Amino acid sequence: MGKKRNGKKKSKLRENLEAVGLAFLIVFCLKVFVVENYVVPTGSMIPTISIGNRLLALKFFYGAKIPFTGARLPGVRDPERGDIVVFLAPDYEPPGLFIEIVNPVVYTLSLGFITIDKQPKYFVKRCIGVEGDTIEIRAKEVFINGRRGEVWWPERHTDPTIIPPGDSFLNRRDYFGPVIVPEGCCFMLGDNRDESYDSRFWGFVTREKIFGRAFFRIWPPAGIGPLK
Numbered sequence: 001m002g003k004k005r006n007g008k009k010k011s012k013l014r015e016n017l018e019a020v021g022l023a024f025l026i027v028f029c030l031k032v033f034v035v036e037n038y039v040v041p042t043g044s045m046i047p048t049i050s051i052g053n054r055l056l057a058l059k060f061f062y063g064a065k066i067p068f069t070g071a072r073l074p075g076v077r078d079p080e081r082g083d084i085v086v087f088l089a090p091d092y093e094p095p096g097l098f099i100e101i102v103n104p105v106v107y108t109l110s111l112g113f114i115t116i117d118k119q120p121k122y123f124v125k126r127c128i129g130v131e132g133d134t135i136e137i138r139a140k141e142v143f144i145n146g147r148r149g150e151v152w153w154p155e156r157h158t159d160p161t162i163i164p165p166g167d168s169f170l171n172r173r174d175y176f177g178p179v180i181v182p183e184g185c186c187f188m189l190g191d192n193r194d195e196s197y198d199s200r201f202w203g204f205v206t207r208e209k210i211f212g213r214a215f216f217r218i219w220p221p222a223g224i225g226p227l228k
Contacts, residue, residue: 033064033073036211037218038086040124044190044197047156048084048227049124054219055227057086057212070208079186079210081144082153083127084227087188088209090202092121124214125198126153129187136178137200140193143178153228159194172200186210 040053049055059065063075079085106114129135129144136143139162142155165175173194181187185204190196199205217223 032059032067034058034060038122038124038214042197043195044192045084045124045126046192046195047154048126048191049214049217050223052219053217053223055086055124055214056216056218057214059212061213061215062207062210065211078207079127079130079213081127081130081133082151084124084214085127085186085188085205086122086124086211086214087205088211089121089123090205090209122211123188125188125190125196127186128189128199129181131181131183131185133181133187134178135176135181135187137174137176140174142189154191156192157194158192169201176200 035056035058038055038057040049040051040055043051060073061076062079063072065072128142134143134145136146140157141148142151163171163174165171179187182204184207186207187199188205189198189200214227216226
């Protein structure tokens with residue numbers, strides 16, 4: 001009788017462990033290949049997105065990366081002008097081996113609410129130019145392929161000062177280009193133009209560094225809804 005009870009207990013324990021393992025596997029696959037939540041660390045996308053907002057991004061939309069390889073799954077389409085894109089921060093430095101191994105596990109188990117990597121790993125900006133586009137900024141106004149045109153996304157300016165063109169880092173804010181977006185790259189700008197660290201300062205974003213398309217805000221409660 002004792003052996004049978006022990007067998008039943010072990011069987012029940014095994015069932016529970018298998019259920020937990022299956023649940024973890026499902027969450028991991030969803031996080032890696034389908035959708036993931038991200039925290040916005042800066043105000044560069046105000047008024048569209050504020051500091052501390054949590055967003056959901058579709059990883060499969062542009063083609064999810066296959067872990068530990070340089071390959072991608074087929075996506076729905078490539079990034080287009082106006083998309084809000086999540087990508088690897090240009091100045092991100094890989095952490096130590098311990099954090100690099102443990103952080104993805106902690107991040108997944110906490111559904112993205114806890115991270116032990118203190119660097120801002122991801123940026124969220126709006127795609128303004130795709131490969132082949134000519135981008136130029138004159139006195140804060142963005143010209144795409146030589147045309148100012150009407151855009152449907154917001155462009156916020158908080159500083160009335162126009163910084164003239166020049167060779168310094170700051171001179172790129174209000175006058176930039178013209179530049180042609182290379183193949184396999186995107187040109188990113190923040191909606192909060194005067195307070196955004198973006199492609200004007202660190203260049204183009206390669207396709208390999210793009211993780212997903214931000215489409216929905218899940219935090220704060222008052223701002224829950226789709227992103228445009």
